[in-house]
Amino acid sequence: MIKLMLKDGAVREVKEGTTLLEFAQTLSRSLAKSVLVAKVDDVVVGLDTELTKDAKVELLTFADSEGKHALRHSASHILAQAVQRLYKNVQLAIGPAIENGFYYDFDVEKPFSPEDLEKIQKEMEKIIQENLSIERKELSRKDAIKMFADKGETYKVELINDLPEDAVISTYQQGEFVDLCAGPHVLSTGKVKAFKLQSIAGAYWRGDEKRKMLQRIYGTAFEKKAELDAYLTMLEEAAKRDHRKLGRELDLFSLQEEGPGFPFFHPNGMIIRNELENFWRQLHREYGYKEIKTPIILNRKLWEQSGHWDHYKENMYFTQIDGEDYAVKPMNCPGGILVYRTQHHSYRDLPLRTAELGLVHRHELSGALHGLMRVRNFTQDDAHIFMLPSQIKDEIQKVIDLFDKVYSTFGLSYHAELSTRPENSMGSDEVWETATNALRDALNERGMEYIVNEGDGAFYGPKIDFHLKDSIGRTWQCGTIQLDMLLPEKFDLTYVGEDGQKHRPVMIHRVVYGSIERFIGILIEHYAGVFPVWIAPVQVKILTIADKHAEYAVALEREMFAKGIRAEVDDRNEKIGYKIREAQMSKAPYIIVVGDKEMEEGQVAVRKHGEKNSIVQSKTEFINEVIEKIQKKA
Structure with missing residues (x-):
């Protein structure tokens, strides 16, 4: 017998070789019907996996992100099988699950049409009715290459050749269809009960514009039809609220060919923008901030010192002045640091809260640009707080209080996410651990629920991101609190302590709106263009x-x-x-x-x-x- 520890700490004994599905059936029939995949010692696997040793086991349903991922990934395989049944000379590329659905990329002789989507949808429904078992098999590299080469699947062969030498190569088969895939998947095609193919797009193989353009079919899948219908209704409502469409109709802003990614604000849009800035200034005065303004273009040496030159250069714009390299600022923090450095500071001056509505420029790929949501220049409502280490928790709490005030004014609820050290970071493990624990402690003391995003922090420090929920249930990342012990060291920032000696301050970077342009886009969609009286262009x-x-x-x-x-x-x-x-x-x-x-x-x-x-x-x-x-x- 082997021992299995469940998520709630309970321990169950089963025979060695019991599958995860069989184990679920011993716990509850209803659970066995709803479980899609499982986590064994923190690794997500299919329910046909046999249990061979003591382990931690978590059974995952569609309510879990891993359960959603498995169901939607399985739907992408059903899509590929349907396409292969209906069309000749099709080559398969990749077909992952994504945040709200799935897609599959195909190399086909003729581009798909909306009529093709209808045919493919019906064929997928047939495959689901057939309730085909989805079975995992492991192959040697040689056998996998031969199998896909014999099928003429050149994209699959390329993927296998690019895998590490020690990689486990697996396939999943359902009926006559076999695909290269790491998995896991649900046990059979019949599990995918509610799905909808949504759109067709072009996509370069591996995102490389020098490679072949493929046909991508997008879809979504849910556990129940009611959930699918609610999601599709939300999408219809979102389309009506599209800020680009409403921006034109209400004459708020425009995007011109002469400046792709650089928005033009019209008189009506400027009223909204000015009201947001006025509210921001009023609130920051109440919370003890002093407003500053820093230059848009600064010398290369500054960006080398801050670390942006090494860690962020590909997103920056450059120019030369008097034969020296300068950069257009992608962030406001180095300018705020220079303002701090113009004076000597005592511990009595801290916390020092400075705030700036700073215009920043960041290079975005043209394909990523999206109305006001993803632009190449935007105004960050930045603030930089310089403080004693003992003031960290109190300052974070005050920042969250300010965030509460702003978001509640617009009827926006939020949840928090804590992001930890990324791979390309600066600084020692000790500094990162201290900073991350300070943010975690502040959230815990406040009693806030939060998600941890491992490795998603800024290169100079961990952060708390605030994700806003709008009136139709979508979430948007806006506010951020970043705790930074590294830039004060790189710029040799100091204050004189009670002991008369120089000490290093701690720094918080934070934004409330995030980007004023993006926040306006969010508000347009949140209110469907029907703004509250105080910010309506014409009241x-x-x-x-x-x-x-x-x-x-x-x-x-x-x-x-x-x-x-x-x-x-x-x-x-x-x-x-x-x-x-x-x-x-x-x-x-x-x-x-x-x-x-x-x-x-x-x-x-x-x-x-x-x-x-x-x-x-x-x-x-x-x-x-x-x-x-x-x-x-x-």
Whole structure:
């Protein structure tokens, strides 16, 4: 008998050679039906794996990320099998699971069409109905190469040749279909009950634009049809909310051929941007920050000293001035460090909180650019806090308090992720351990749940990332707290302690919005273009029924402007129904209509966005209501 320790610490005994599925059946029939793969001593394996020694065992369902991955990876194999059944002379490339689904790349004679997707979907449904067993086999390198070479699968042969000499080479077979794959997979094709093929795209083999362009089919898969339907509905809603589409319709920003990845903000977009910056400045004053501004272009020597030249050069832009190399800043931190260094500091000065709305430039591949979400220049709402080691926990807590204030104002919830030391990092193990533990302790003391991302920290320090959830359930990484004990050392930053001696400060890098451009893109999609009153570009649309009402409407607009309300008059000689429909398309929070009665009685007929009925109010009552919403950021 062998002993198996479960996730909850319970220990069970089974016969040697028992499979993981058989073990699951001894625990619960319902669990055995829902389990997809398992983790044995932290390695994810298929349920047909035999247990041969004492081990830690965790049974994984679709609720676990590894379970989702296995189901979707299996769906990609079903896709490849369906394509091979339907089309001749197809070569298979790769077909992994991805965050929300799967894809497979094919080398085919003729590009796929939307009609092809329908045919492939139906063939996949047949394969799932056949409930074919998915079986793993291990092969020698020689046998694997021969098998795929005989099939004419040149991409698979290339992949095998690139594997390390000691790599275990495995295949998975379902019916007549065999694929090179490390796995693991679910036990049979029948497990993939709810799936949808979504789109076709071109993709270079191995992402190399010098290699052949392949046809990529994307799809997604879920455990239940209801989950799939909910996801597809969310995608439809996301398409309606696409910030690029709404950005054009609401005249907020544009992206021009003359500056790919460099957004142009229009007057309406600048209103939103300025309101976000005003809110940021007000809040940072309340939390004890002092604003600074640093240059966009700085000498190469600075970037060598900071480590960016060695660790970040491929993402930077360069120029020459007076025969010397300069770089356009990709980050604000070295400039903030130089500001700190202009004065001598005592322990009494710390913590010193400096904040900057700093324009940075980073080189992104053209294929990665995406509206305001991925650009080549953006404004980081950076802050750098210089502090005593004893102040780390308190400062991190205050930063999180500030984050709470900002995100709750916009109705955004969040979760935290702790990222640890990456491979290309600077500094000693001891410094990294101290910094990482400080962040972990701050999160634990606050009682926050968080995920650990091993190896995903910045090259100079560990970090906490804040992932925001929007109104349709998507998450966006925005806020970051990075703890840095390395740059203060590289720049020889000091303060005079109580003992009269020089000491090294600790530094926090942090952003709340992350990138103002990206945050605006997130807000456009979060609100579907219907912004809260305080940041709406036009807060009130004033519509006239006839020409004679124009004077009253303009006077009303001026009165609102004097009280800080952004109003706009539509006094065109058009039918009022037409003007109301246009005003609704502009997504202004309030539409007011003025006619004879309103003009005589000093009233307004108010319609809130999304509502069909109007209410009549005195203009004073209405103006006070709008002012209150602006002040409260409701």
